Amino acid sequence: MLEAPTEGYEDAIVVPEINANNFEIKHDLLNLVINKQFFGHDKEDPHAHIRYFNKITSTMKFPNVPSTSVKLMLFPFSLEGAARIWLKKEPPRSILTWDDLVSKFINKFFPPSKTTNLRNEITRFQQKFDETFYEAWDRFNDLLRGCPHHGFSELHQLDTFYNALNSNDQRLLNSAAGGNCWIKCLENDLKNHREKSKVLSNEARPIVSKVKYEALYPSSFIDVAELKVWD
Template sequence: MHPPRMSAPSCIVQPTEQLVIRPHIVALLPTFHGMESENPYAHIKEFEEVCNTFQEGRASIDLMRHKLFAFTLKDKAKQISNFLAKENEKFYECWERYMETINSCPYHGFDTWLLVSYLYDGISSSMKQLLETMCEGDFMSKNPKEAMDLLSYVAEVSRGWDELNAREEDIDMKAKVAAMARRLEELEMKKIREVQAISETPVQAMLYYERLCWRPEIHQRSAQSKNDNVESILNKMMDGMQNDLSQKIDNLLYSISRLTNLNTVQEKGKFPSQPHQNPKGIHEVEAQGGESSQVREVKVVITLRSGKEVDLPTSKQEHEPESEAEK
């Protein structure tokens, strides 16, 4: 909200000329903190006296006063001109905080239209929309007193809306708490009824207690016995498989040894199916005491590949000398 747009515009018009402000000039300016012990009119008089003591180039005294006055405000007085609404702050809360800032600095020296302008520039867009809605889009055309009255009225109305919403939330919360309390009472009554039913039938309660106490132990024993049976069955199966495997290995080794003994080198001109004479079939045994050697006939045995043993028949040449001797 700016003075030229108000119905009662201010006589102060911001200059458009440029002014170079040097640091030593700012250090000479008096300061106003907005304390109760300070007089805003005395501050303005002192400020004018300082500005009249020097002149920067061709700039006028009024231009220097307009440009340099903002540097004289400090602390609480500065808070009014730089007021900003907080994030997620309600309008009535913002209005109350702004009024507290103004009341904390009663000798601020600002006009009413300037206070309205500081507040309007510092609030959020939603708050501005609320103001325009409440005054039917005619807020900028009101005079300073009407604007302040409208701000106070909107703050009061918005407080009532918030309190109504808070009451509705409180009512909902109370209803939820009451429902929870009823639910707890129902659960307590249900437990009491169960206890009464058990106390009225002590025999059934005792049986129920015995089943409740002994059922886990019986179940545990049955589970343990089942585990023992399964373990014994597995051990028996493993023992049987191991014995069977050992027997098969022994048979295999025996067959390999027999095949190794029968796999001898064949003589040239003979088929593998022809029998071989056992080298141990005929032995020459020398007689003891210097006697001449005699050939003893030993029973010749032939072992076939199949493992069958066959006696070797004596030849005719062996029987002929015997028959001649008998004659």
């Protein structure tokens, strides 16, 4: 009974057998993964870590080797601190697929309580007193990107942002759109320009609304860059 155990040391992640000749993880790829590790701090965004990891691992292709196998093999190297401890505590051979790993990782470091708090921040969003239209728009998009599974519809996102603006910016938007900003946005821009938008990541889906925003100087108009609402 006092002998040291000889079982139970298997990793939680099961990497499928790779049948490829001369398969080898390059040091350059490994270094890229290690240089951007996730520690599990409260301020860290697990969604952003997964997006970065996907981007890095997609830069190299291995013949006859599924990309998901490479991801399963490399992901532990992208963790440190509390995140590495979490993975070590997972039951042996309990993670069989990449989707399973992502799901467990997100659920651990982005719990429902955090989702609720961020959803509340989005719902209660308000333009600050000294904040310009563009600054408010960027801050609103940052909130959406921070909680990509917020569940708000495209209409709800646009409506929330519009109602958060000060009366002057609301008036200028409506005036530039020829009366009712949201009718034009929904009937025209959302249908005609959505596919033309540039997607920043595979998980992001943009809504594009091109409107002319009347500047504070009556003699000038500026085109608002493609307004993107990310969900």
